[in-house]
Amino acid sequence: MRGTILFGIDVESASQDTLAFVEHAGALFRELNVPATWFVTGGTLEKYPDVFRKVDGEGLIDLQGHTYSHLLLKTVLMQLPDGITAHGSVGWHMVPGASPQQIDEDLARCQKVFRNALGREATALTTPWAYYRGLGDRPDLLEIVHTHGFRALRSFGRNERDCQPVPLEWQPFFYKPQGFPDVLECLIHDYQDDFYWEMFAPEQDGKNYADHLRKVADRVAAENLTWSLCSHDHHWADRESRESKLTWMRGLLEHALELRLRFLTISGYYEEMRNRGTQ
Numbered sequence: 001m002r003g004t005i006l007f008g009i010d011v012e013s014a015s016q017d018t019l020a021f022v023e024h025a026g027a028l029f030r031e032l033n034v035p036a037t038w039f040v041t042g043g044t045l046e047k048y049p050d051v052f053r054k055v056d057g058e059g060l061i062d063l064q065g066h067t068y069s070h071l072l073l074k075t076v077l078m079q080l081p082d083g084i085t086a087h088g089s090v091g092w093h094m095v096p097g098a099s100p101q102q103i104d105e106d107l108a109r110c111q112k113v114f115r116n117a118l119g120r121e122a123t124a125l126t127t128p129w130a131y132y133r134g135l136g137d138r139p140d141l142l143e144i145v146h147t148h149g150f151r152a153l154r155s156f157g158r159n160e161r162d163c164q165p166v167p168l169e170w171q172p173f174f175y176k177p178q179g180f181p182d183v184l185e186c187l188i189h190d191y192q193d194d195f196y197w198e199m200f201a202p203e204q205d206g207k208n209y210a211d212h213l214r215k216v217a218d219r220v221a222a223e224n225l226t227w228s229l230c231s232h233d234h235h236w237a238d239r240e241s242r243e244s245k246l247t248w249m250r251g252l253l254e255h256a257l258e259l260r261l262r263f264l265t266i267s268g269y270y271e272e273m274r275n276r277g278t279q
C-alpha cells in the first residue's frame with residue numbers, strides 16, 4: 001500500500017452550481033475511474049432526485065449525507081492568525097451550533113429524503129463546517145448521529161484554533177472511548193477547499209493550490225497515510241471558476257494515480273477499517 005485518498009465533496013448549493021458540478025466533476029471522475037464520495041444535503045437531493053438517482057446507479061460515486069439544512073452540530077469559534085481575514089472577520093469569527101433537538105429533527109428529515117430519492121438511508125455524514133476534535137467531546141451528539149444510522153463521519157475538520165490546516169498526523173479513529181466503537185471519524189485534512197487554502201496559506205506554501213496538493217500527495221505516498229480531502233459544489237456554474245477547479249482536481253488526481261495512491265469511497269474505507277479492527 002502506498003497511501004489512501006478519501007476524496008469527499010460537499011454538494012449543498014441546490015442551484016445551477018450543483019447541476020454543473022454533477023455534470024463536469026462527474027465526467028472527470030468517470031474519465032479517470034476514480035471513486036469519490038459526494039456528501040449531499042437533504043435540501044439539494046430533494047430538489048434534484050432524478051439527477052442523483054442516476055449518479056447512484058452508476059456505482060462510482062458514493063452518495064452520503066450532509067444534514068438536511070446545513071446546520072452546524074457544534075459552534076465554530078475561529079481564532080484567526082494575525083493578518084488573516086476569514087468570512088469578513090479579523091481576530092475571531094463565530095458561527096453558532098444548533099440545539100440537539102434541531103439536530104435530531106434535521107437528521108431525521110435528511111434520512112427521509114434519502115429514502116424517498118434513493119430508496120436507502122445514508123450511512124456517512126459530513127457535518128457542516130466541521131470542528132476541532134470532531135464529535136469526540138460531545139457524546140450526546142454521537143448518540144444522535146448513531147441513532148439516525150450514521151457510522152462514518154467527517155466531523156473533525158479544524159485545528160485547535162478552529163482554523164486550518166488539519167495535520168495529517170491526525171489519522172482516522174473510532175469513537176471507542178465515548179462508547180461508539182462502530183462510529184469512525186475520517187476527519188477532513190489540510191484545508192477544506194481551495195478558498196480556505198487561499199485564506200490561510202498562500203504566502204508560505206507554493207505557487208498555487210495544485211502545487212500544494214501535489215506535495216501533500218507525495219507525503220501521503222511516502223508515509224502511507226490516509227488523506228481525507230474535501231471540496232464543494234460552489235461556483236461550478238461559473239465557467240472561469242469551474243475551469244480553475246477542474247484544473248487542480250485533474251492535476252491532483254493524475255499525480256496521485258501516478259504515485260499509485262488508492263482512492264476509496266467512505267463506505268469502502270469504513271468496511272476496511274471495521275474488518276481491520278483498528279480502534
Ligand SMILES: [Zn+2]
Nearest residue numbers: 010012128129
Ligand atoms: Zn457544507
